[in-house]
Amino acid sequence: MNEEQRKQQQTAVKSPDKKSVKDYSKYFDTTYVPPSLKEAKKRGKEEVAYQENFQISEQYRGLGTGKKFYIRTYGCQMNEHDTEVMAGIFTALGFEHTDSVDDANVILLNTCAIRENAENKVFGELGHFKALKRERPDLLLGVCGCMSQEESVVSKILKTYQHVDMIFGTHNIHRLPEILDNAYKSKEMVVEVWSKEGDVIENLPRKRKGNIKAWVNIMYGCDKFCTYCIVPYTRGKERSRRPEDIIQEVRHLAAQGYKEVTLLGQNVNAYGKDFKDMEYGLGHLMDELRKIDIPRIRFTTSHPRDFDDHLIDVLAKGGNLLDHIHLPVQSGSSECLKIMARKYTREHYLELVRKIKEAIPNASLTTDIIVGFPNETDEQFEETISLYKEVGFDSAYTFIYSPREGTPAAKMKDNVPMNVKKQRLQRLNALVNETSAQKMKEYDGKIVNVLVEGESKNNPDVLAGYTEKNKLVNFKGPKTSIGQIVKVKITETKTWSLNGEMIEEEIGVE
Numbered sequence: 001m002n003e004e005q006r007k008q009q010q011t012a013v014k015s016p017d018k019k020s021v022k023d024y025s026k027y028f029d030t031t032y033v034p035p036s037l038k039e040a041k042k043r044g045k046e047e048v049a050y051q052e053n054f055q056i057s058e059q060y061r062g063l064g065t066g067k068k069f070y071i072r073t074y075g076c077q078m079n080e081h082d083t084e085v086m087a088g089i090f091t092a093l094g095f096e097h098t099d100s101v102d103d104a105n106v107i108l109l110n111t112c113a114i115r116e117n118a119e120n121k122v123f124g125e126l127g128h129f130k131a132l133k134r135e136r137p138d139l140l141l142g143v144c145g146c147m148s149q150e151e152s153v154v155s156k157i158l159k160t161y162q163h164v165d166m167i168f169g170t171h172n173i174h175r176l177p178e179i180l181d182n183a184y185k186s187k188e189m190v191v192e193v194w195s196k197e198g199d200v201i202e203n204l205p206r207k208r209k210g211n212i213k214a215w216v217n218i219m220y221g222c223d224k225f226c227t228y229c230i231v232p233y234t235r236g237k238e239r240s241r242r243p244e245d246i247i248q249e250v251r252h253l254a255a256q257g258y259k260e261v262t263l264l265g266q267n268v269n270a271y272g273k274d275f276k277d278m279e280y281g282l283g284h285l286m287d288e289l290r291k292i293d294i295p296r297i298r299f300t301t302s303h304p305r306d307f308d309d310h311l312i313d314v315l316a317k318g319g320n321l322l323d324h325i326h327l328p329v330q331s332g333s334s335e336c337l338k339i340m341a342r343k344y345t346r347e348h349y350l351e352l353v354r355k356i357k358e359a360i361p362n363a364s365l366t367t368d369i370i371v372g373f374p375n376e377t378d379e380q381f382e383e384t385i386s387l388y389k390e391v392g393f394d395s396a397y398t399f400i401y402s403p404r405e406g407t408p409a410a411k412m413k414d415n416v417p418m419n420v421k422k423q424r425l426q427r428l429n430a431l432v433n434e435t436s437a438q439k440m441k442e443y444d445g446k447i448v449n450v451l452v453e454g455e456s457k458n459n460p461d462v463l464a465g466y467t468e469k470n471k472l473v474n475f476k477g478p479k480t481s482i483g484q485i486v487k488v489k490i491t492e493t494k495t496w497s498l499n500g501e502m503i504e505e506e507i508g509v510e
């Protein structure tokens with residue numbers, strides 16, 4: 001997108017006389033182009049633009065002197081990581097971070113659009129902030145993240161939440177300095193949402209949460225267009241970061257003493273598919289990363305369709321590549337999967353699981369499941385239950401299908417009543433809990449490697465950390481072990497966590 005096109009997509013919407021305006025048409029006859037789902041579906045074939053060296057213009061430095069920012073994050077790991085980038089930009093602008101809205105000068109809601117309840121939470125929160133804005137008119141209130149990419153949301157904010165000062169999308173978080181500057185200068189509602197997919201921008205500042213585990217984006221966007229899902233519209237087309245940039249970032253994290261890296265993407269198995277100049281996929285990338293001196297490397301989220309044999313071979317090499325794979329299945333019924341446009345069948349999924357277990361015998365698998373997809377029959381739901389048992393997942397995130405405006409599934413007639421959907425969710429959750437508890441029991445008396453993250457949330461005398469398979473372990477041990485990988489003997493198992501005692505010597509490992 002060139003500068004002129006960009007400007008066309010951006011506007012500072014004139015602030016209405018907030019008390020008297022009832023005619024909202026003035027919002028819509030400006031040059032503002034709302035994010036369009038139709039447009040998003042017309043995936044451009046044009047090449048991804050790489051901006052190698054993001055810089056904050058000198059004119060904005062000092063914008064935040066004496067001011068504090070607060071960001072509330074609602075979404076997935078990618079959303080959380082975007083928050084880290086925005087926190088990095090705020091810090092570079094001279095702002096200080098605060099954990100409390102009470103002393104914040106800028107409040108940002110980094111939103112998620114995946115299900116209706118995620119959105120409702122944000123609208124509720126925006127309502128609450130109205131009083132705060134009235135008390136402190138100098139406070140800047142912004143909405144960003146995936147909801148901002150939806151035209152219906154932008155319209156609703158323009159109409160109903162006029163105390164919001166700025167709305168910007170997922171493709172332009174790097175323009176935060178300009179957006180803030182605009183919002184301060186004009187005191188008008190600044191709307192900058194690009195419906196075109198973003199570029200890949202390198203050298204963004206990041207203020208990471210903690211110094212033990214780090215997220216690293218390897219790609220952005222999603223081209224899968226599962227019929228229920230809003231993400232391809234809110235995050236744009238698939239575009240991969242160049243391997244050299246990722247490798248450099250991971251090396252840098254290793255040098256800074258980070259112990260674990262999670263590679264992020266909506267569908268990490270599609271990594272590299274957009275490279276025009278080389279055949280390079282996630283397997284190649286992992287093969288390079290495993291040589292870096294960092295103890296743990298994870299990745300999320302995998303899509304079964306693109307999970308290739310090369311990746312399995314590389315993961316089987318082990319070392320710092322952990323043997324826990326999150327592999328969302330969504331449904332155990334091939335018919336449902338077809339209508340969801342997942343583009344694999346139950347059999348294909350089971351075959352993939354077989355291959356993974358053959359190559360990596362200790363691999364643990366977790367998944368995501370949607371129940372109550374339009375017209376899901378009892379039999380189809382039973383297939384999900386039987387698949388769950390057959391695979392032997394360690395755990396799962398389970399959801400009731402939530403229609404998202406603009407997605408194909410939202411237009412489907414649905415004959416499954418809500419109480420049936422709820423019953424299915426309960427039954428599935430009972431199975432998920434039961435299997436998780438069983439899997440945890442297998443750890444009784446075993447010794448596991450735990451990356452110690454800090455004091456337990458509920459008890460400062462207890463430390464908490466995660467095993468290689470991402471199981472939460474609470475144990476007694478010295479505070480000096482925080483940030484280290486230690487051996488813990490499991491003494492008690494629960495449904496979602498393990499309790500244990502740190503041991504000094506090695507007596508055999510997980």
Ligand code: SAH
Nearest residue numbers: 228229266301328368369370399400401402
């Ligand atoms: N890219 C990942 C998941 C992203 S969203 C993947 O393809 O697996 C995380 C999970 O939210 C999905 O796996 C799905 O289970 C759930 N989800 C997505 N859209 C949903 C919707 N409309 N209703 C209910 N759950 C949904």
Ligand code: SF4
Nearest residue numbers: 222224225226229231
């Ligand atoms: Fe959504 Fe499907 Fe893309 Fe996952 S792969 S983000 S579920 S469209």
Ligand code: F3S
Nearest residue numbers: 075076112113114146
């Ligand atoms: Fe939500 Fe956007 Fe992530 S919709 S799940 S925050 S990609």
